[in-house]
Structures are given as C-alpha cells and as structure tokens.
Amino acid sequence: MSENNVVSRYTTAARINHWITAVSLILLALSGMALFHPSLYFLTNLFGGGQMTRAVHPWIGVVLFFSFLGLFFRFFTLNLWNRDDTVWMKNLGAVINDREEGLPELGKYNAGQKLVFWGQSILILLLFGSGLVLWDVYFEAFTSIDQKRLSAVVHALCAIGAILIWIVHVYAAIWVKGTLRAMTRGSVTRGWSWKHHRKWFRQEVGKP
C-alpha cells in the first residue's frame, strides 16, 4: 500500500480523470456564466468571443459529462451512504469548526464529500440533459420551444447549484490542509489519513 510516510489515495488514472473533469467544469462555469449574466459577458473573450463561447460550451459539456461518468463509476460504491454519514451530518457544525474528535471514524469519503459527489452527479446529469435540449445546432428540431424554455431554467439552476457545490468542494480542499496533494500527487500523509479518514486508513493499512 503505502511507501514510506504517505498513503496512496488516487491512482494516476483517477487523477487525470478528475482534472479533466475539473478543468471542464471550470471552463463550463466560465463560459456558462459569460452567457448567463451580462456583467460576465467579458469572459467570452477567454474563448475567442461570443460565437466561439456559444459553440464550445456544449462540447466542453460533453467532455465533462463523459469524464464525470468515469469518476462516477470509479467512485460511486465508495460514496454509498451509511449510518456514520448520518451521524457526521448531524455534527456538521463541529466539522466546520474543526472539532471532529467525537465523530465516528470515516471511510474514504465523509458525508460532505458524498453529498458533493451525489449532488454533482445529479446536477451534471440534469445539465447534460437540459444542455442537449438547448443545443440548437444539432437538436433544435427535437423539442418544442416551451421545453427549451424549461430546459433553460433547469440548466441555469443546476449550473448555479453545481458551481456552489464546486465552491464548497474547492474550499474544503483548501481549508483542509493536506488534501490537495491527493489530487496532485495521488497520496496523502498518514496524519491526514488518520485525522480525516481513519476507517479508510485502517483498511489501507490492513491490505496486504
């Protein structure tokens, strides 16, 4: 399992998969927000102007969808909800205030991470579906204008949801020191593992 003083947390493939997803999501958020709010329209310059932004956004969406699909199948079993998660959630206040001592030992993911996982899974599915409805270049003929209007609202709401979750996800990674390296180097420190995902750590140690 581990070599020296670190614990392996993500394989290279998983990390690549994550970062493709992450980059896609950021680009989608930037291009999407550019088209969503006039104050952010200047962001279209990042993509080569309005026409280009409109054109590439859905394609990035396709990349994100399939990339996220990879993450989903990679991790969904680990993100199944259990009794400990419920306890953890009930003590969210303690978590936010960095007082995790009394909480149950956690597996690879805590309830917050699982919520991020399931939240993004559902939202990306909805974004993908509503995005296809809005993707007039190829799919204009398949839906009515009313369906497109509904999709636009769903797409916007889901996008905001996804961005908010993403903010939580990123902030958590920044706030919880030692997290980031899991996705940059693939490993975490033993101390980090002990502190945040002790049950998982025990399993990892117990592996032959």
Added chain:
Amino acid sequence: MTNSWNDIKNTDLVLIMGGNAAEAHPCGFKWVTEAKANNGAKLIVVDPRFTRSAAVADVYAPIRPGTDIAFLSGVMRYLLANNKIHQEYVKAYTNASYIVKEGFAFNDGLFTGFDAGRKAYVDRSSWDYELDDQGMAKVDETLQNPRCAINLLKAHVERYTPEMVERITGTPKAKFLQICEMMATTSVPDRTMTSMYALGWTQHTTGAQNIRSMAMIQLLLGNMGMPGGGVNALRGHSNVQGITDLALLSTSTPGYLVLPTDRETTYADYMKSRAFKPLRPGQTSFWQNYEKFFVSQQKSFFGAAATKDNDWAYDYLPKFDTSYDVLKMVDMMAAGQMNGLFCQGLNIMLASPDKNKVVTGLAKLKWMVVIDPLETETARFWENHGEFNNVDPKSIQTEVIQLPASAYAEEEGSATNSSRVIMWHWKAADGPGESKSDIEIVSELHLRLRALYAKDGGAFPDPIAKLTWNYTRPHNPDPAEVLKEMNGYALEDLPDPADPSKVLLRAGQLLPTFGLMRADGKTAGGIWIYTGVYTEAGNMAMRRDAADPTGLGIHPNWGFSWPANRRVLYNRASADPDGKPWSERKKYVWWNGSRWTGGDVPDYAPTIAPDKAVGPFIMNQEGTARLFARAAMPDGPFPEHYEPMDAYIANPLHPKVSTNPVVRVFAADAKSFGTPDKFPLVATSYRLAEHFHYWTKNVHDNAVLQPELFVEIGERLAKAKGIQNGDWIEVSSQRGAIKAKACVTKRIRPIMVDGKPCDVVGLPIHYGFIGFARKAHPMNILTPSVGDASVNTPEYKAFLVDVKKTTPPAQPAVA
C-alpha cells in the same frame, strides 16, 4: 377597360366574375379596396373557386365553369322582371325601342339563318332593325311593340329563371338572388356598379358573348359611361393593350381597322363595307371617318408609294380568306402546312392549348426563330427533359435560332396599360451579354431582307422595298421618332376648311388630333387612335403630372389615354339627355349651356347641344348602345348559354344544340373532346398571384413563393379518391395527362348541377420544364384546342378531366 383603374374607386359595387383581380392584378385591385374602404362599396365575387379575391369579398358565389351566360341572363331576367332598370337611360341610350325585323327568331338553341352544313349563321339578314324608307331604323318610343329589342330580350331571357340558373350554373338560388338584389341597387342614377373581368370570361367558346352579357346588364342599369361603372377588361401583359391596338392580330391593322378580305377585290369594295352610315337621324357614326384613318396609315407605311392612283397601295396589304389566329396556325403546323415560325416573346408551347399538338406542329417546321429575353420551353421543345418533355432530338429536324432580346428595364419607349393610358419608360441599364432590343432586331431583319430582295429580286418585293424605314438610325430607330410616326403628321400644309386662307398645320408638323386626318393623302399617321400622343407640344406619353383636380381619379395630365386623352369611354352617357348629370354624386361630364365640360375629355363632339339628340355611343351607327347586337356577333344577337365543348351536361335549355353551334372545330380535333362518363370532373385553369405566365418561374423569388405545380380539389372529391394534401395525383383529359401535387381545399365545394353534385378541379398554368421552379408537366397538355366563336380565344376555362392518385414523376437525369 371602358373606364380606368383609378375610376374603380368611384364605384358602389364591384362584380368580379370571369376574373380574379386580387391575384392577377393586385395593384389594380387596390382601387377595389379603396372603394370598399372609402366609398362603402361592396364586393361580389362569382368564381368556381373561392379565390384570393373572394377572401376579401362581401359576397361569394360559386359557379360551374363555362356557365356565366346563364348566370348573367338570369340577372337580366331579374332586372327586367322586377323593373330594376334605369328606365330613362335604357330608353334614350340603348336600342331598346328599336324594332327588330319580323324574320328574326330563336328556336331550340338556334337563331334564324343557321346553315347546319357550314355550321354558321350564313344568312344573318334577319338580325337587324326594320328600316324606314330613309334607311333609318324604326323605333317605338313607347316600347309597346313586341318586336322592340327590349321586348325580344325579355322573351329571350325569360327561360333563365332562378331555378334554371341554379340548375345550369350550380350557384345556389339564394346566393344568386342576393347578388341580383345587390346589382339591382345600382339601377338608380346615383349608384354605379363596375364589372372587372379577364380571361375567366374570354377563354370560352362563348367568350365574347359572356362579356356582351355583362355589357347589356350595365346598360340596363345605366352604368356605362358613368364614373365607377363600365365593363372593364383586366388585360394580361404589360403592353397587350398597345400591341392589340397595333394589331399584331391576323386580320387587323393598327387602330382597329380591318385588313381586306379576298372578297373585297378592289379598294372601292373595301371602303364600301367600312363606311358605316347612320341608322338614326343626325347620328355621328364615327366610323364614317374610316377612310381618313386608313389612308393616313398607308401613307405612314408606304410613304410616297401610296398614291391615290394605286388606291393608297391597297394591294400591298395581304387579303385574308380566313383568320390565321393562334389555333389555326397551330393546326396548320401540325398538318405540315407551315415551314417557318417566329416566336417573339410568346412561349407558344405553353400558351396554346393541347401542348402535344403544338409540339407535333413545331417539329414539322423547317425553321423557327425565338426572340425572347428568357429561356423558353418553345425554344427548347426539341430537348429531352425526361417525362416532362419526352422527345427524341435526333428525330426533330427543325432548325432553331434563338435571339436574346433586352427587357423592359433595358430600353425606352411607350406602353399602353389596361386603362388605355400610354406611358413612357426610360432605360436604366444595358441588357446582358449581346442582347439587343426588339426594335433593333426587327430593324435588322427588315433591312437585311430588304437588301436581299434589292439584290436578288423575288416574289412581290414592293411592299418590302417601299416600306417606310427612313429613320435617322435605321438599324436601331429612336423610339421617340417611331412614336411620332405613329401619331402622324401633315404631309402638306393643311388649310382650315372654315377659312382657306388660314393653315391649320404646316407640312411636317405633328397632328394634335385624329380629327385632322384626311383621306386625300395629305396626312400620315400609323395608328389614328394614338394621334395626340406626340404633338408639337411634346411627347404626351412622358407627362408625369399626377394631379387629379376632380378627385375622380382622372389624372388628365398623366401620360396620354387614347382616344384623345379620354379616360372614361362613352362618358356622354354620364349626363341625361338634357345634358345634366344623372346625379350630383356621379357628376362626370355635362353640358354647360355652350359646350360639354367636366373633368374628362367628353366622348362626344364638344359643342353639339343636347337638343340635337345625338346619341352618346358615337361609334355605333345608331348612336345608341346595342341590347340587340344585330349581325355583329357570329353566334347571335342575344347571348345564349351553350355548354363548353367538353360538355358536363346536356344543355338543359336545348339538349339538341348543347354547345355553341358555330364554333370552329378543326377536323384534326374532332375527336379531342371529352365526355363526362370518362372525365367526370369540371376543370378550370387559372393564374396565381405569385407568378406571371411562364416568365417568373425563371425568377428565383417567385419560384420561392410558389415553387411547384399543384392541383386544387375539394375535400369531398379528395376523400372519395383517397387523396391527401400533397399527394401526387394524375389529372387526365381526352388530350393527355399530367402529374401534380394535390392541394385539398375547403375552398372548392361540390355544387349541385342539373340535380347531381359537380366537383371542380383547379389547375394553375405557370409551370413547365424550364426555370427555377420545380419541373412540371405543362398543364396545357390537358386543354382543348377550340376557341370562342367570335374571336377564337381557346377554351382554357372549362374542360373535363379525371383525377387519381399516382406516383411522383421521374426526375430527368440532367437538371
């Protein structure tokens, strides 16, 4: 048009029947909408189909194609029976009181004088008035004599009861009577009705009589010569009026003069039958001036070569034995009797009925010249276009020369619209490629032919060699110079007949009016009715003063309206016999105590006082209009309903004489007529608002607006035949079959004819195998090669077909 486009705004009631003005003449139809919006006018549309004119009508009535005379005769019966006629007008301005010869009669569908062998009214002598010993027509002012024209008319139309009208025309009785009542409201002096018709009335074997029926109604109602009245032919091409005036017609010469027949062996014979003497005392009988117009015309054509000694070059004109009209020429071509043909802007392959017969004829020609701005089917009749024109070029030995002509925008000149207004147009740019104007092409042909005859001699070269062509630029004459020649000028000084010491006009000066034309060779003028269009004051066709001082839409200083810049014909009739307007509301031209005055040029000698009792219809020998036509029509002095040649039913009035008995049928076509057992549907052809004849399929945007041939059928018929909207269907007639897409519509409903439902099929004419619109079978594959008894206009508007579902046509490999 007896009146003008603008005059329509003065009307109180518009009858569109035998036409579809909204689609065929949208910008003229504007004046109908103006009359409706600003004059409270009502619009009646009578048509086999609920057209786009009907879409804005107050009343629409369906009618079976080819039964207009029955409808209109029924109207006349209604007006006469209910005394809804303009009594004083009818009495004073028509021949109602004239006594018709005892011998005249009408029995079992035939007037007196019919020769069954020659299928003609050979002896029309009974179709005339009783004359007194002065040669004047006898009249009975009290109208009591049963032989008075109006009493004979009453008896003639008595058979056209509303029930009979419904039985023949399919128009529901209630609708018919509603329309009669509306029309009857215009029999009062201060209300008028206008009639707007087009090919829907002319393209029948009874075409001329259709129009005559309407003219009679307008006379009974007192609507002729009135603002907002008249009988208005809405003509087809931009200058078809001018070209008709100029007599590009087999037996005419310009200005409605007539070519001699080979029975008129001498000039004296010819003139004898033209000099129409008055039939009532003191009448104008304007055609008495015929010789002045004829001689001036010959002087224009042949200059010094036309002299009194050679009877003004009488023999330079061909004499006709029969009318060589379109149908006759096609028949001759198909019989191999013609070698050469020119098609100058006329797409004969689509324009003449029975396309297969036309193509047979074209293929038998030795040579054909096509002069046109556009590609035409005619020019490429020898080209294989799959099933749309399935011919073998190798087997067609016709030599074809196609010459590119410039179009309207690329040349200047004048044109005459349907209101008889001659207007100038200016050149905007050169034509494409090497195209030349028609003027240049015709000039080149004439000069080269003339040179050949000068060099080699040949058959009777005189008229060619002596034809005046002394234009400044003979190879491409200036249109203004040509218009001057048409207008006419003095060849010698013209002394004033009242005071011989004075000169009215110096030699070389342009004639201000045809009143100055002379029969002694001192004046020249190509077309007398145009005289006044180009005077010493300048080119009147160029006038562009749009002012309308009376507000009646006269616009007297816009262009030049022939004759004599008159906008409404017979306008003397707008005033009562005392010269006072019939009503203040319809005031137009009146006697002011010393002369005729008003907003328009009076159609009358300007200083003849009313008490001289000179009739307003000065072109007629009687001075009055004719309810009884005398021998002017070959098929009867009264209109009579005859079935179209493709007869849907046996004529209920006289089944033994079902169709027009004097129609000319060529031997080759004797078996080409359909019968209802094989072709149980009544078809009619028509034009669409989006297209102009066969031209605009070459215009991208028009092809966009109506891209493809369709056939309109009613829902009942579609259901019976299992046809859905947009299905391909085959339409067949005795002449052939075409494929087209079905347009299933509520706008064609079955009508009850002679007790059984009759379905109408509508066929737009515009499509062929040349152009940007979808290729199609020319629709004239279906139409019969037979024409009107008077003028041989083909019967495009009523024929029998059948329809069935079919497969799409195979598209030819090469587009």
Added chain:
Amino acid sequence: MATLQSLDIRRRSASNEAPPQIRQNAMEVAKLIDVSKCIGCKACQAACLEWNDLKQEIGYTDGTYNNPTDLTPASWTVMRFTEYEHGDDLEWLIRKDGCMHCDDPGCLKACPAPGAIVQYTNGIVDFVSENCIGCGYCVKGCPFNVPRISKVDRKAYKCTLCSDRVSVGQAPACAKACPTQAIYFGSKQDMIVHAEHRITDLKSRGFKNAGLYNPPGVGGTHVMYVLHHADKPSLYAGLPDDPKISPMVGLWKGILKPISLAAIAFAGVFGFLHYITKGPNEVSEADQRKGDELAGGKHS
C-alpha cells in the same frame, strides 16, 4: 419625419449600461396589418426578399398556399393561410406573419449577447448581427416564435421593420409594396386611429368582433393587426390569444440572474470569512504520530 429617423436606443440586450434617457419624445412607429384587406398576394414577401437581399431556398409545395411553409433565416415574413369554415360560410383568413416588434421584447430580454438585440426609441426591435452569438435564446424569449437561426452563420434573423429604410424616413419595403394597403405604416398613434376606422367599416359589414390586435401582455406591439375576429386571434394560424413573455424566461432572465450571482458571491465570501476566522484545518502532530503508528510505527 425627423423623429422617425431617430434611432436612438431605448433598450439593448445584455447590457448594464443605461441607454440615454434624455430623448423621450421620439415618435413611435408602427406597421398596421389589416387582415381584412389582405389578399395574400405575397408582394410583401417578395419585397422583403428583394430589399433585404435574402436568398431563400426554393422549396416544394405542401398542398397549401403557404410558401415558404414557415419563417426562415432568409424569409422574415410569410403569409399564413387558414380556411375557416363556420356553418355554410367559409372565410380564407390570410395573415402576414413576422416580427411583431413588441414594446417589451422577449427576445431582447433573453439575449445574452450585449447589443445583439436593440430596441430603438421608435419601437423597432432590431438584431445586430455582428454582436449575435447564435445561442438561440431569442427564439426562446419570443412569444410569437419569430426569430430563426441561420445554419450558415449561426446568427439570428428576423424582420428589422426595415430599420435602414425607416432611418431615412421611408416606409418598410413590405408596407410600400402592399397593393391593397393591408400593410400601412406610420406613427403608432396614427395607425391606431386608422385601425379604428377600419374596425368601424368591418363592423358595418357584419364582423361584430372586429378589433385591433395590440397585445398588452408584451406591452403592445409595433406591428399590429386589424382582425375581423379579434375575439379569436388564434383562428389566424395560431396567432397567440394573449401573448406574454414566458414566465420561464421571466424567471431565467429575471430574478435568477442576480440571485445566482449573489449565491456564488455569498459562498465565496462565506468561505473567505470561515477561513480567516477559523483558520486552516491542519493535521496536528498527534494525528501525524497516530497515523504513523497505525501504519507500522515508521517515522517520517
């Protein structure tokens, strides 16, 4: 006519910049389409194609008089023919379809590209192609289903009310061409007055429900109809009875925009405050030790 030439901007899509508000008295123009006078001749369609240099593809007939069968990027107006049978009577209702130039334009509201859709002070709603990004949001914003996106350049197109002609004091090409004055153009006030005359005439001819179509749901329009059956606009090939900007679009382009940005901002601010008040969540020495122990007592 000077005011007709004023094409000052009243609204501009996706812009925070407030248009100049000083010039308030520009004459509002309108096109009045009198359906009762329309003969469906398609002169307006031809004039529109010609003036605007549009090259519509040649289609096929579908067994009706509707050609082209729908609005397209190159056909900014089409005639829609409806055969309306009631009892024994038949009416052929012919409506010229095209942009209505709403006073409260849904397209402009939906458009995300700054300046791609503008509304001039004279009421014309115009698409400015160079700013258009082809997203199709205008299609979703429009209550009349008018804008069309070109497959060639992915830009939105519709009737401009011939803003180029109006800007030099000319009537739109369709209005000028219309043979029967079924299309009439002038100030909106004049058009309303003219419509009243027409309605009076129609009522005298038995159309008791004749009226003006100037739907308040979109603040009125600068293309109005005189209808013989103003009580049933939908008879005319589905003209909306009571058009409004869809509530979906209202939500999407209205309250959702500020709320969303606020939520994102809030999340960011919350994180920042959390960080500076609570400090980072770091692994303690003790945790590190325990971790090492668990892993086998190795030290780092």
Added chain:
Amino acid sequence: MAVTRRQFMKVSAAGLAASSVGALGFTGAGDALAAGVRPFKLERATETRNACPYCAVACGVLIYSLGDKSKNAKSSIIHVEGDPDHPVNRGTLCARGAASLGYIHSANRLKYPMHRKPGTDKFERVSWDFALDRITKLMKEDRDKNFIAKNRDGVTVNRWLSTGFFGGSSLSNEAGYLTYKFVRATGILGFEDQARI
C-alpha cells in the same frame, strides 16, 4: 405575480448591481450603445422611371442602378420598387413586380444568339450576323417559294401563309409598330400576339 414588471425590473437591477461587483470595469462601455442599422443602400443610386413588365396595370416602377451614368461607371440595376407618383399603383407592387429585379438578373436571361441545327441536341453560340443573315435567307427562300399573289379566283391577295409570326405583348408600342410594319410588309397573315390567348 404580485410584483409588476417595473418593480421587478428595479429589484433585478438592484440585485444586478450588487452582484456584479466582480465584473466592474469589464463591461466595455466603449462599444456599448452603438447599434449598426444597415446603411440605406439607395443613398446615391441612379433612379430611372420605368414600368413593370408583367400585367396590364403597368405599374410605375423606379429602377435603381449602380453608378451615376458617368462615363466610367457601368450601370447595373440593384433594386426595383414602386413609383409613388404613378396614379395607378401609387408606389405599390405585387409579388411579381416586387421581385422583378430577379427577372432582370435571372440566370435564364438569354445573352447570345444561339443556333440549333436540325437533329442535334444542343444550341451552339453564333454571331448576330450569322443569325440575322440565316433568318432572312430562310425567310426569303420560303416566301419566294410559297407567296400567293393571286387566289384561285384570280384576285390579288398577296399573302404568305407558310410562315407565321407570334409577337410579344410586352414589347413597347414602338417595337410593336415596327414589328407590325416588318411582318405585314412580307404578306404574312399568320400574325398573332398574346391578346387572343
């Protein structure tokens, strides 16, 4: 909704202002309020008065062409619209007239004299001289052979029946008049236009 549109917009505006802090300074005020109306294309085009070529309403049209007819500018027609002065059409045009620019520039306009030899399946381009000489030669051959000077009764009839002429009905009067003179002088009786059909 209880909120009116105006109130709603105010709320939106406030929210917008609050939420767009991060975007301040980026909204390109420079290009903000310029909106490009398509330039009026007839500004200095040459206007020529003409008449619509189609039906016999003969509407007045204004033809606009490129260039000012100066020596070095080749006129080319760019637009056709109704002549507002013309009493009949008063500036209006129908679907045919309004699209007549497409007739002027139709790809199916004829540009050169063409000749189809008997039995062949194509037109070949020829010179005007060839075409005109060929036509007059064919005319003379047929006329000299088939001209009827006298009928069976010995009456001078001077007619030529084996060649016919279908004339256009959209020619100018002047072209029609010259056509009449040219054709009638040859003795042709089979001479018709669109009027009858």
